[in-house]
Amino acid sequence: MRRFRLRTATAVAAAGILALSAAGCVQSDRTEEGSQPKKDTLVFGVAGDAKVLDPALASDGESFRVAREVFEGLLRAEPGGTKIVPALAESWAPDSTGLVWTFKLKSGVKFHDGSDFNGEAVCANFDRWYNWSGLMQGEDISTYWQDVFGGFAKNESAALPTSLFSKCAAPDAGTAVITISRVTSKFPAALILPAFSISSPKALKEFEANKIGGTADSVTYPPYATDHPTGTGPYKFVKWDRTNKVVELERFDGYHEAKAKIKNLKFKTIADLSARKQALRAGEIQGYDLVAPADIKPLTDEGFSVLPRPAFNIFYLALNQSGNPALKKPEVRQAIAYAINKQAIIDSKYPVGSSVATNFCPPTLAGCDAATEAHAYDPAKAKELLAAAGVTGLKLRFHYPTEVTRPYMPAPKDIFELISADLKAVGIEVTPVPLKWTPDYLNAVQVGTAHDLHLLGWTGDYSDAYNFIGTFFDRQKQEWGFNDPALFAEFKAADQEPDATKRADLYRALGVKLSQMVPGVPIAHGPPSLVLSKDITGLKPSPLTDERFDTAEYK
Missing domain, CATH: 3.90.76.10 (Dipeptide-binding Protein; Domain 1)
Structure with missing residues (x-):
């Protein structure tokens, strides 16, 4: 629910190693001839490891992907x-x-x-x-x-x-x-x-x-959260192979509705996007998430089923006001917003159908269509604001995640580099702080205080603007590093307004306030895609990334 790429010889080699590793881990799901996957198993490639298998303790999409089946x-x-x-x-x-x-x-x-x-x-x-x-x-x-x-x-x-x-x-x-x-x-x-x-x-x-x-x-999680999750879903938990990065599930034959059509379901972590694509083409997995925008047409032309989700997310640059004192100044935060060329990021890193974000929630939601300060790309304006704030030689710690792609953030390192170049152009230097997505990165930016800038995002959980802006800003959080009880009270009042039309008006007013104070910079709304092999059907893409695999089947 919550979050970039220089190609080097080392990176290419690592991708190859990952792909070979993926192949070695799924041999048991192939026939003796090794040419086709068994028809009773679906292996789906994911970008990162689940954090925990007790959904009550989870906040990440990969943990929830497993939870939705169990x-x-x-x-x-x-x-x-x-x-x-x-x-x-x-x-x-x-x-x-x-x-x-x-x-x-x-x-x-x-x-x-x-x-x-x-x-x-x-x-x-x-x-x-x-x-x-x-x-x-x-x-x-x-x-x-x-x-x-x-x-x-x-x-x-x-x-x-x-x-x-x-x-x-x-x-x-x-x-x-x-x-x-x-x-x-x-x-x-x-x-x-x-x-x-x-x-x-x-x-x-x-x-x-x-x-x-x-x-x-x-944190040390209890046995229930790592090895014994027990629900009522169409699939039951079998094991979490942490060495080979595979979560294995099996059809629950006592399910109270239609039984899952495919007996075995496995989620296999293949962090490198190119390695996921290679594994799909080799038949080692039968699908994967977060298709690179440049791969959509080639995979479609090859006969794979590319399933785009409607854009129901937000990707943003967060500004932590409890870190560098300069970030407490509104002019500095506004300067950062003007310095970023959002359209260039979207044009080079996002799929067709993506749009520049001016609010922290999608414009399709009531109350998210406010005419806010858009902070259009304007480096000259950014320099003026920094000068007015008396800030020169500003240096900021910039956290970004590694070993992961997210529905709202297709290429973290690449995006980090684009934003860093924009900031450098207006006189702001950044110190890169790359961290593994879970648990290091999420802990650092959501709990720690050392970050000045970081990349994060959100895919909506349900159809109300408060799920976005309220989740971010209705109370004091380490991610943003500011405390504004009056603003928090306004969020509470909006949430408790029973009339939906009036509530949407309150959301619009809050959107205007957020655009003026600039706690962060909303950047993009993007429609992420997943892809399935040519012989898999029945999976419906969800704007909430709420796909259920029990309806998937081999043709």
């Missing part, structure tokens, strides 16, 4: 869209206050360990999240709980707000009643998020799901 929540997004449809809940409705929500649950649903899904299981999960303590209350551990529900039963930090969640009751096996503390645009919309998937209470207890260890900077 787990289900009360609600989900319709295939290929953003509309909310039933999942484990058949229906849901609020009382007259909008605070008490009754969910009628599907019957006959089993967890992968054979235990029953029911109202008590729903409440056990909500009570687990609500009662987290210690390290579990860390922003990078319970990210989505805090983004949506805020605080906990007993907050251990004064910065945590009162929880949106109040209580859950199960009057019978087929019902869960959830009470919240205030009306909000987030509920129940956010329940489509994988982070709020329902786990087996039996497995949570057996595999010590809450027994997290280590420190905030070096």
Whole structure:
């Protein structure tokens, strides 16, 4: 849900090694002749490793990709869209206050360990999240709980707000009643998020799901989160081969809906984009994500199925005001915004259909179409602003991720270099800080304070502007390094406005404020693509990157 490339002889060699490694790891999925993959296995190439297999503790797309196959929540997004449809809940409705929500649950649903899904299981999960303590209350551990529900039963930090969640009751096996503390645009919309998937209470207890260890900077996850994720989804977990970077799943024959069409599903990490393409062409994988814009036409011409997703994301350059003192000056932040040639970045690194971003949310969402300060490319204006701020010889630490591509960020190192050149042209020098995506990079830019600039982004979770701008700016965060209680209060007021039209107007006003204060620079909205082999069909691309592989099949 949240985040560049000089080609050298070493890089080319590394790509070749990765491709050979990928080939060696999937031989068991091929026939004895070695010419065709078995028809009961689909190997899908991904750009990075999952961080954790307990979705409640995850905040990254690769962890959620696995979770979507193993787990289900009360609600989900319709295939290929953003509309909310039933999942484990058949229906849901609020009382007259909008605070008490009754969910009628599907019957006959089993967890992968054979235990029953029911109202008590729903409440056990909500009570687990609500009662987290210690390290579990860390922003990078319970990210989505805090983004949506805020605080906990007993907050251990004064910065945590009162929880949106109040209580859950199960009057019978087929019902869960959830009470919240205030009306909000987030509920129940956010329940489509994988982070709020329902786990087996039996497995949570057996595999010590809450027994997290280590420190905030070096977390040790419990057995449930690494080797025993247990949900109700169409696939069940088999193993996580960390050496060969493969997560293996198998069809759950006790699934309560149509069974998955392909028996075995594997997610194979191949960090190098060229190596993923080579593995597809060699038949070693049957698909991969984040197709390079330049590869779309060649792969299509070769007969592969390239599936573009609608653009429902934002890519941005974040400016950390708690780092270099110069970044506290609005003129300096504005200068950086004017210095960046967004269109050149899009023209060279993004697929057809991408657009320059002027807001921190896609213009297709209500309230994201505000006429904000666009900060068009203007190096002369940038120099004027730096001079007016009395800043010369500015040097900034610029973090960017390695070993990864993201739906909103197709080439991190290349984009870093383009932005660095733009900044140098107006007199700003950068010190590059490349870090592996997970856990180093995400920890450094979301929790640490040493970064001045960094690249990050977001793919929407549900169809409301608050999911973008509220997630970023409704409270103090290390990523941005500023504290503005008045602004945070405005975000809270917008979120709690029950009238959708009025709420959109409040979002527009907030968009204008953000464009004036420049906490970061929105750069692009891009439609990422995935690709499948010529004999795979049935997978529907999702703007939320919410693809479900149980519908995929061999022709």
